[in-house]
Amino acid sequence: MLVQHELPAEAPVFAAESATWRNHPNVAAYEEQAAKRIRKEFSSIFAGTGLEDWLHEQGVDTITLVGYMTNNCVLASAAAAEPLGIAVEVLSDATGAIDLANDAGRVPAREVHETLMALLHSNWAAVADTQTWSGALRAGEPLPKSDLVSSAAQGRAND
Numbered sequence: 001m002l003v004q005h006e007l008p009a010e011a012p013v014f015a016a017e018s019a020t021w022r023n024h025p026n027v028a029a030y031e032e033q034a035a036k037r038i039r040k041e042f043s044s045i046f047a048g049t050g051l052e053d054w055l056h057e058q059g060v061d062t063i064t065l066v067g068y069m070t071n072n073c074v075l076a077s078a079a080a081a082e083p084l085g086i087a088v089e090v091l092s093d094a095t096g097a098i099d100l101a102n103d104a105g106r107v108p109a110r111e112v113h114e115t116l117m118a119l120l121h122s123n124w125a126a127v128a129d130t131q132t133w134s135g136a137l138r139a140g141e142p143l144p145k146s147d148l149v150s151s152a153a154q155g156r157a158n159d
Contacts, residue, residue: 001051002031003040003051004023005021005039043072043077044077044079045073062086063086064089064091065125068095068096069097071116082124088126089133090127092113092128093129100112121151122147
């Protein structure tokens with residue numbers, strides 16, 4: 001399945017058919033082979049897309065998130081999947097974040113990404129690198145996932 005963020009032509013990014021809308025050439029090469037292609041206008045892949053119904057119709061109970069960007073689509077989609085009963089996996093080396101700076105502060109992309117990987121793994125997703133995920137997939141085993149209580153206890157123990 002391929003999900004692509006698409007906004008109206010006047011939008012500053014992800015405007016339909018613009019350079020920021022087009023998929024990376026390595027992804028674009030597989031667009032026609034996708035079992036389903038979804039265009040979305042909100043951060044979550046579920047908001048207004050019909051994806052939840054399609055996944056249930058296909059018997060899919062787990063999704064794996066990759067792509068750009070960790071601090072928007074990946075985070076929103078992982079959180080939105082929880083009340084839908086859809087398990088989430090995130091590939092830490094196949095997602096990316098951006099540098100952020102605004103009135104609330106400034107955070108480099110690497111720190112944004114690492115923080116969100118820990119946050120996602122503590123509650124909403126099983127986070128692993130691509131090699132670990134591939135091994136689990138071949139073995140037919142789910143990725144290990146943490147939880148908020150264990151993550152908080154580990155966090156306190158490391159202080």
